[in-house]
Amino acid sequence: xxxxxxxxxxxxxxxxxxxxxxxxxxxxxxxxxxxxxxxxxxxxxxxxxxxxxxxxxxxxxxxxxxxxxxxxxxxxxxxxxxxxxxxxxxxxxxxxxxxxxxxxxxxxxxxxxxxxxxxxxxxxxxxxxxxxxxxxxxxxxxxxxxxxxxxxxxx
Ligand code: SME
Numbered sequence: 001x002x003x004x005x006x007x008x009x010x011x012x013x014x015x016x017x018x019x020x021x022x023x024x025x026x027x028x029x030x031x032x033x034x035x036x037x038x039x040x041x042x043x044x045x046x047x048x049x050x051x052x053x054x055x056x057x058x059x060x061x062x063x064x065x066x067x068x069x070x071x072x073x074x075x076x077x078x079x080x081x082x083x084x085x086x087x088x089x090x091x092x093x094x095x096x097x098x099x100x101x102x103x104x105x106x107x108x109x110x111x112x113x114x115x116x117x118x119x120x121x122x123x124x125x126x127x128x129x130x131x132x133x134x135x136x137x138x139x140x141x142x143x144x145x146x147x148x149x150x151x152x153x154x155x
Contacts, residue, residue, distance in 0.1 A: 007139030024151035029059035036061035042127035072100035
């Protein structure tokens, strides 16, 4: 299946999963599971939610991960500080990368934006170098926006 079709299917399934449910954690849990099921070659998919200068672990699929990341540090913290999606072809070349799972080689982090404020990130890891491209970035950004709009504020 090509990526356009893949992300179209992911979005369709996300809409179905979130229809009638506004709980942010429930929707995040299902979205992490959906990405885990649908995307090939990933070893971690999940959410971190912002609490002041920290990003605190939310629902995810994959190995147990760091519970708290600092805004400004690592890939996730940099995506928040720089207010943008970060695509990392090789995490070993990213200064300050936080290695939660030693198998991760590539990473894609998309900010979750509600009313112009970054409330967290959606993070994907892959064991394959250069696994994620612009199409993945746009596809995951669409899903991140949909999660924000489909869910009430994280408590
Ligand atoms: N690698 C991330 C930490 C989170 S884990 O990948 C799940 C980072 O550098 O921020």
